[in-house]
Amino acid sequence: MYVKVLVELSAFNIDKMFTYHVPNEYINDIKIGIRVLVPFNNQELEGFILEIDNDYEDPFDIKDIIKVIDSEVILNDELLSLGKKISHGTLSTLISSYQVMLPKSLKAKNKSKVGIKYQQIVEIDNLNIDLTDKQQEIINKINEKGRCLYSELKKINSSVDTLLKKGVLRKIEVEEYRLNIDNNYQYVKHALNSDQEKVFNEIKNNLGNNKHFLLHGITGSGKTEVYMELMEEVIKNNKKCLLLVPEITLTNQIAKRIMARFKRVAILHSGLSDGEKYDEYRKIKRGEADIVIGARSAVFAPLSDIGIIIIDECHTSSYYQDVMPRYDAVEVAKERCLYHSCPLVLGTATPTIDMYARATKNIYQLLTLDKRAGDAIPPKVIISDMTKEKKVGDTFFSETLVNKIKEKLEHHEQVILLQNRRGYSSTIMCTNCGYTMKCPNCDITLTYHKNKDIMRCHYCGYATKKMIKCPKCDSKDIKELGLGTEKVEEDLHKLFNEARIVRMDYDTTSKKGSHEKILNAFGNYEYDILLGTQMIAKGLDFDKVTLVGVISCDNSLFMPSYKSSEDTYNLLNQVSGRSGRRSIQGEVIIQTYNPDHYAIELSSKNDYLSFYNREMEERREGKYPPYYYLSEVIIKSVDYEFLSREVNKIKTLLINKLPDKIIIGPMMLYPFKVNNVNRFGIIIKYKKELDLKEILKGLIDHYKANSKIKIEVSFNPRDI
Numbered sequence: 222m223y224v225k226v227l228v229e230l231s232a233f234n235i236d237k238m239f240t241y242h243v244p245n246e247y248i249n250d251i252k253i254g255i256r257v258l259v260p261f262n263n264q265e266l267e268g269f270i271l272e273i274d275n276d277y278e279d280p281f282d283i284k285d286i287i288k289v290i291d292s293e294v295i296l297n298d299e300l301l302s303l304g305k306k307i308s309h310g311t312l313s314t315l316i317s318s319y320q321v322m323l324p325k326s327l328k329a330k331n332k333s334k335v336g337i338k339y340q341q342i343v344e345i346d347n348l349n350i351d352l353t354d355k356q357q358e359i360i361n362k363i364n365e366k367g368r369c370l371y372s373e374l375k376k377i378n379s380s381v382d383t384l385l386k387k388g389v390l391r392k393i394e395v396e397e398y399r400l401n402i403d404n405n406y407q408y409v410k411h412a413l414n415s416d417q418e419k420v421f422n423e424i425k426n427n428l429g430n431n432k433h434f435l436l437h438g439i440t441g442s443g444k445t446e447v448y449m450e451l452m453e454e455v456i457k458n459n460k461k462c463l464l465l466v467p468e469i470t471l472t473n474q475i476a477k478r479i480m481a482r483f484k485r486v487a488i489l490h491s492g493l494s495d496g497e498k499y500d501e502y503r504k505i506k507r508g509e510a511d512i513v514i515g516a517r518s519a520v521f522a523p524l525s526d527i528g529i530i531i532i533d534e535c536h537t538s539s540y541y542q543d544v545m546p547r548y549d550a551v552e553v554a555k556e557r558c559l560y561h562s563c564p565l566v567l568g569t570a571t572p573t574i575d576m577y578a579r580a581t582k583n584i585y586q587l588l589t590l591d592k593r594a595g596d597a598i599p600p601k602v603i604i605s606d607m608t609k610e611k612k613v614g615d616t617f618f619s620e621t622l623v624n625k626i627k628e629k630l631e632h633h634e635q636v637i638l639l640q641n642r643r644g645y646s647s648t649i650m651c652t653n654c655g656y657t658m659k660c661p662n663c664d665i666t667l668t669y670h671k672n673k674d675i676m677r678c679h680y681c682g683y684a685t686k687k688m689i690k691c692p693k694c695d696s697k698d699i700k701e702l703g704l705g706t707e708k709v710e711e712d713l714h715k716l717f718n719e720a721r722i723v724r725m726d727y728d729t730t731s732k733k734g735s736h737e738k739i740l741n742a743f744g745n746y747e748y749d750i751l752l753g754t755q756m757i758a759k760g761l762d763f764d765k766v767t768l769v770g771v772i773s774c775d776n777s778l779f780m781p782s783y784k785s786s787e788d789t790y791n792l793l794n795q796v797s798g799r800s801g802r803r804s805i806q807g808e809v810i811i812q813t814y815n816p817d818h819y820a821i822e823l824s825s826k827n828d829y830l831s832f833y834n835r836e837m838e839e840r841r842e843g844k845y846p847p848y849y850y851l852s853e854v855i856i857k858s859v860d861y862e863f864l865s866r867e868v869n870k871i872k873t874l875l876i877n878k879l880p881d882k883i884i885i886g887p888m889m890l891y892p893f894k895v896n897n898v899n900r901f902g903i904i905i906k907y908k909k910e911l912d913l914k915e916i917l918k919g920l921i922d923h924y925k926a927n928s929k930i931k932i933e934v935s936f937n938p939r940d941i
């Protein structure tokens with residue numbers, strides 16, 4: 222018997238199966254989709270068996286496999302074919318497409334040896350001796366509970382060891398799942414209101430159909446409540462539910478709510494330890510979880526009978542993985558729903574322009590929830606016009622915002638402040654009139670590069686000198702935008718020296734569990750003000766928060782992206798949703814130098830439809846999605862000279878081979894150098910894909926043997 226084994230040789234861009242001979246002792250253990258250890262050059266590598274071949278043509282010089290690793294199949298038929306589709310659809314290596322589906326402990330070539338964790342349990346074996354009082358105490362305890370943890374009994378007294386020795390008790394080992402979520406969520410089941418009922422029925426009537434729904438429901442409209450009703454229905458039909466949530470913090474919050482109602486729930490996200498992940502994964506595979514909740518890669522959860530996939534906050538760009546394999550979890554979910562013949566529900570308060578456009582064309586069935594479900598009323602949004610407002614002292618706070626915060630603190634209510642600063646470099650803005658510099662070719666805000674003191678377009682590479690005087694109003698009040706949370710925290714302490722302030726951003730949440738800690742403390746009213754980056758914007762639900770302040774949203778408005786308006790609209794909408802979740806009406810104050818920008822104005826009115834229509838016009842004029850597809854070729858090398866030459870050759874080649882498409886670039890990606898690897902991007906805009914994939918595949922194959930250069934493609938990335 223021979224097998225074809227796929228191994229990981231990522232350093233070489235090699236994606237090939239190698240044939241091995243199976244020695245007789247292993248023949249009965251061989252299955253497609255398990256891992257085996259094989260010799261390769263002078264190493265031993267793990268790989269997946271993808272094919273079995275009983276009579277290999279050329280049986281000379283074929284090496285034996287060293288051993289079989291798994292007794293159970295890791296990649297079942299569905300995942301095997303899904304991996305092929307992803308590899309083909311994203312032009313990624315097949316091995317990377319399989320590896321991304323698996324927890325570390327089940328990937329090929331893992332170094333970490335995570336195993337099953339056992340618990341020691343004690344039970345009564347036979348009771349044929351006279352017991353001392355202390356021994357009786359142990360026996361009573363076991364009788365009370367049936368079985369006890371050895372460690373627990375040992376705490377009562379040490380006679381448990383004597384009883385074990387005498388054979389009265391016996392110790393057994395049972396598998397233990399490591400993940401333990403401390404859940405104090407009090408679940409109150411609500412009867413659905415009539416709007417929710419309508420949405421629920423529409424989807425319920427399509428359980429068993431491969432239909433795609435876009436659930437456009439404002440924050441607090443009761444989407445999660447509808448999800449749970451649907452889950453109950455699916456579980457009744459003996460099927461399983463998959464719920465994707467954008468990130469770890471949210472996964473935990475929503476998981477607690479769902480676990481308070483349903484028992485058999487598994488969690489998968491990158492914040493879990495390898496051991497916890499391994500356990501949750503096995504739980505799912507064994508059919509012990511009715512509901513799987515997780516972040517992007519949970520879309521690969523090894524469920525064998527999916528009845529519904531729900532993707533919450535489906536507009537979030539983290540559903541797109543921007544390293545190989547560059548896949549979109551929504552697209553993968555569609556494949557899985559097709560395989561399982563079940564519905565896909567995309568839920569959000571702010572659909573991407575793309576998604577909404579599909580809904581208007583009935584590619585997705587649109588369902589709407591436009592009222593808040595509970596007794597909460599939508600917040601009052603005030604735009605604080607920074608071109609007119611007085612700032613307090615040397616801070617970034619307007620008088621309006623400062624006074625409002627004071628008022629809330631006096632009433633013992635809580636405040637959330639958002640300072641949206643992403644890990645990008647910033648732009649330069651006139652603080653008198655709000656003018657920013659745009660690229661003449663792309664209509665995209667130029668990015669300020671401090672080290673060279675120039676302004677650069679991240680789309681086409683256009684560069685120009687930094688402005689020192691505003692061309693619009695002549696003011697010399699030119700400032701670098703992008704002020705970090707730390708400075709804001711300082712300001713806050715100055716302005717409100719009595720207030721209890723907690724900051725949540727990338728720096729304060731790097732430790733495992735620190736997210737949760739901060740949020741729990743804030744939820745327990747240990748703080749008055751929560752200050753953070755966009756990681757605080759989503760999903761959080763606190764009773765006492767009645768004011769949300771946005772320190773500045775101009776930064777987000779002028780991100781060098783065609784999606785900056787969409788992103789700003791979404792961000793403001795999300796963050797506003799945090800205010801007044803209960804019966805007191807919440808308030809939102811948005812500080813901006815661009816009060817008339819349509820994204821800000823329309824989000825303050827919560828008018829998605831007008832925003833969508835306006836933004837569609839912009840997209841049509843700029844030839845951006847959904848009117849055009851946008852994909853990117855990413856070219857990387859350590860050798861800068863060599864790379865520059867090749868990048869230009871590649872551009873010429875693309876122009877020649879893709880005459881119907883618009884080729885933009887090459888431009889430096891930001892950050893340009895990562896781990897000493899220089900990175901260029903070439904953007905391809907097109908209406909029809911046609912032979913694009915074949916041509917790009919040819920390009921990748923052409924450079925495959927050259928280890929100095931690496932080419933990857935991002936098809937329809939969420940951020941570009």
Ligand code: ADP
Nearest residue numbers: 411412413414440441442443444445446594595
């Ligand atoms: P979303 O997921 O759309 O933000 P949620 O499902 O979290 O909305 O609901 C928002 C709030 O309204 C929650 O506190 C929830 O318990 C409550 N709620 C949801 N549905 C109902 C209902 N039918 N009746 C009363 N309260 C509801």
Ligand code: ZN
Nearest residue numbers: 651654691694
């Ligand atoms: Zn100006």
Ligand code: ZN
Nearest residue numbers: 660663678681
């Ligand atoms: Zn440009």
